[in-house]
Amino acid sequence: MILQSSMRTAVIVVVASVSTFALAQDKAAHDETAHVSAQELKAKTDYCKTCHGIDGQGFRGSYPMPRLAGQQPEYIENQLKAFIEHRRNNPVMFNVAHVLTPAMLVALTSEFKNLDPKPLGSATKANLIEGKKIYEDGIASANVPPCASCHGPEAKGDGQFPRLAGQLNDYVIRKLTNWDKERGQDKANPDSSTIMQPIAHDLTEVQIRAVAAYVSQLD
Ligand code: HEC
Ligand code: HEC
Structure with missing residues (x-):
């Protein structure tokens, strides 16, 4: 346990230093959240759900659409930025993410955090x-x-x-x-x-x- 928690502390330090550069921008984005109307947010969330599932529970098609429900807001925000900045490679999500305003991006993260559908399940139980x-x-x-x-x-x-x-x-x-x-x-x-x-x-x-x-x- 001691080893685990010290490793985690070390990791948090790494994550913190990696993301410091983005802090100033993030602060501006958070201050603008109020400019996203409820209607705009619903329209955008509905759009995300056409791929990510009705309750954000994911969708199993020819290409698996990841679950966003209950996901950590900070993680979602970082991944959307990663798609935009080509740190993470995915052409579909680049197109989706690069048109989001900073305020919309932040507003979306709390929408998905609050969804709580059951897991889709269906993996083999053998292992x-x-x-x-x-x-x-x-x-x-x-x-x-x-x-x-x-x-x-x-x-x-x-x-x-x-x-x-x-x-x-x-x-x-x-x-x-x-x-x-x-x-x-x-x-x-x-x-x-x-x-x-x-x-x-x-x-x-x-x-x-x-x-x-x-x-x-x-x-
Ligand atoms: C030392 C900390 C650490 C450990 C231990 C760790 N992870 Fe991770 N994991 C992370 C971080 C940080 C991310 C986010 C990476 C990013 O920002 O791209 C991540 C991301 C992931 C993702 C991608 C999730 C997604 O939605 O795309 C998967 C899957 C994953 N980890 C599985 C595992 C599994 C399975 C194990 C154990 C075998 C494990 N991780 C152990 C830190 C860890
Ligand atoms: C046209 C389909 C489509 C739409 C619409 C879409 N996504 Fe995605 N999204 C994907 C796919 C496919 C992936 C998986 C990318 C990969 O495999 O790395 C993904 C991945 C993600 C991830 C990374 C999840 C993880 O666990 O790492 C986030 C966050 C995300 N989408 C958020 C959104 C948001 C927010 C919206 C609405 C603004 C949205 N997506 C709309 C197809 C879509």
């Missing part, structure tokens, strides 16, 4: 025990720390550490498998994705499937 063990204890032999040490004991996340509870199984598998190709793409501007990079890298395909199945069914 839940292995997945739970990886989530709670990590994999000492591969130097993989417990996921819980950063994502929280119930996988609800905290600040820039995303919620994983109820996240779509196939989405989690894709993200962990493709980390190096999608996240931290602006090498001159390293961000919080560097914290996850070695962890995603050190997990085997079987371990990824197990831990993805486990988190996908958490409420």
Whole structure:
């Protein structure tokens, strides 16, 4: 436990220093939240839900649309900026995000935080025990720390550490498998994705499937 909490403290220091540069801009954005009308916000949220599911619970199509419901506002804000700044690669979300005003971007984050639908579920139950063990204890032999040490004991996340509870199984598998190709793409501007990079890298395909199945069914 001591090791886990000191690791987390170190990580928080990294995250804090990475995001300091954005603080001044963020403050301006927060002050403008009042300029988003309820109608504008609803129209925009409805648009997001055409892909991300009626209650933001995600959607399982040919390409998995991630769950946004209950997601940490700070994490959503950072990811939307990452799409805009090409730190995170996704052409669809670049198009969606780069037209958002700073005030709308912040307003959207609290909308999704307040949604609480059940997980879509449906991952295989066969490897839940292995997945739970990886989530709670990590994999000492591969130097993989417990996921819980950063994502929280119930996988609800905290600040820039995303919620994983109820996240779509196939989405989690894709993200962990493709980390190096999608996240931290602006090498001159390293961000919080560097914290996850070695962890995603050190997990085997079987371990990824197990831990993805486990988190996908958490409420
Ligand atoms: C046309 C479909 C579409 C629309 C509309 C859309 N998204 Fe997305 N969104 C996606 C896809 C696909 C991904 C997954 C990208 C990936 O795999 O990295 C995604 C990912 C995200 C992520 C990252 C989630 C995570 O867990 O890291 C956030 C945040 C997000 N979208 C927010 C929004 C918001 C807010 C809106 C409305 C303003 C919106 N999206 C509208 C398709 C869409
Ligand atoms: C040292 C802290 C730390 C540990 C331990 C950790 N993570 Fe993460 N994780 C993060 C951070 C920070 C992010 C956000 C990265 C970003 O901003 O791009 C993240 C993001 C993720 C994402 C992307 C979520 C999304 O919605 O796109 C997944 C999936 C994930 N972690 C799974 C895991 C799993 C599974 C484990 C355990 C095997 C784990 N993490 C352990 C810090 C950690």
